[in-house]
Every structure is written in C-alpha cells, then in structure tokens.
Amino acid sequence: MFCPTCGSEIDDNATICPKCGVPVKPYSTTATTEQKTNIFAVLGLIFSILGGWLGIVFSIIGLVQAPKFGGKGKGLAIAGLIISVIWVVIAIAMYPFVLAAMENALA
Ligand SMILES: [Zn+2]
Numbered sequence: 001m002f003c004p005t006c007g008s009e010i011d012d013n014a015t016i017c018p019k020c021g022v023p024v025k026p027y028s029t030t031a032t033t034e035q036k037t038n039i040f041a042v043l044g045l046i047f048s049i050l051g052g053w054l055g056i057v058f059s060i061i062g063l064v065q066a067p068k069f070g071g072k073g074k075g076l077a078i079a080g081l082i083i084s085v086i087w088v089v090i091a092i093a094m095y096p097f098v099l100a101a102m103e104n105a106l107a
Helices: 039-050 053-069 074-106
Strands: none
Touching: 039 053, 039 074, 053 074
C-alpha cells in the first residue's frame, strides 16, 4: 500500500510509515488500498464442502474476523456455515440407519 501522507510505497502490514513516521491505518477503505483475503472464510468453505467440524470452526472464525478484512469473506463464511450445518443434519439423520445396519451385521 501507499502512505496517505507522503505517498511512499510501504509494507501492507506496516502500522507506521518508515519514510515519514506517520501512523498508517491498517485495512483502510480507500480505493487504492488492497484488502487481504479472509483466509478463515475460505478455509471454512473448503472444509465445509469436504464435510467436517473444521468447516464450522473456520467459518465462525471467518465470520467473526470479517470486519477486520473490510467485510471480505462474510458471504463465504455464511455459506461455509450453512453447508457445515447441512452436513451435521445429514449425519444426525443417517445415524439411526447406520445403527440399524450395524445391528443387522452383528446379528
Ligand atoms: Zn509516509
């Protein structure tokens, strides 16, 4: 990103401009500032598609952290959470059938 005070190109993670020493606001909403991808939301969606508790965990983190990424990944996190919940519902719905199949196999 670029320092809003002196215009020097500085590290995206920098909180203070090394050229002029003026504090730089991270995740500024100015058009020239690139926003980072909300990796938790992305991971949440990937794990939710694979089916697992990690999908729920990462999606919740992604949703909570979304404001820090300028709102990025909020939609992904919600999608990941919904898919994860569907997997859990399917798993619970299948449980009696799996149990019955196991009892038949043991009988
Ligand atoms: Zn500067």
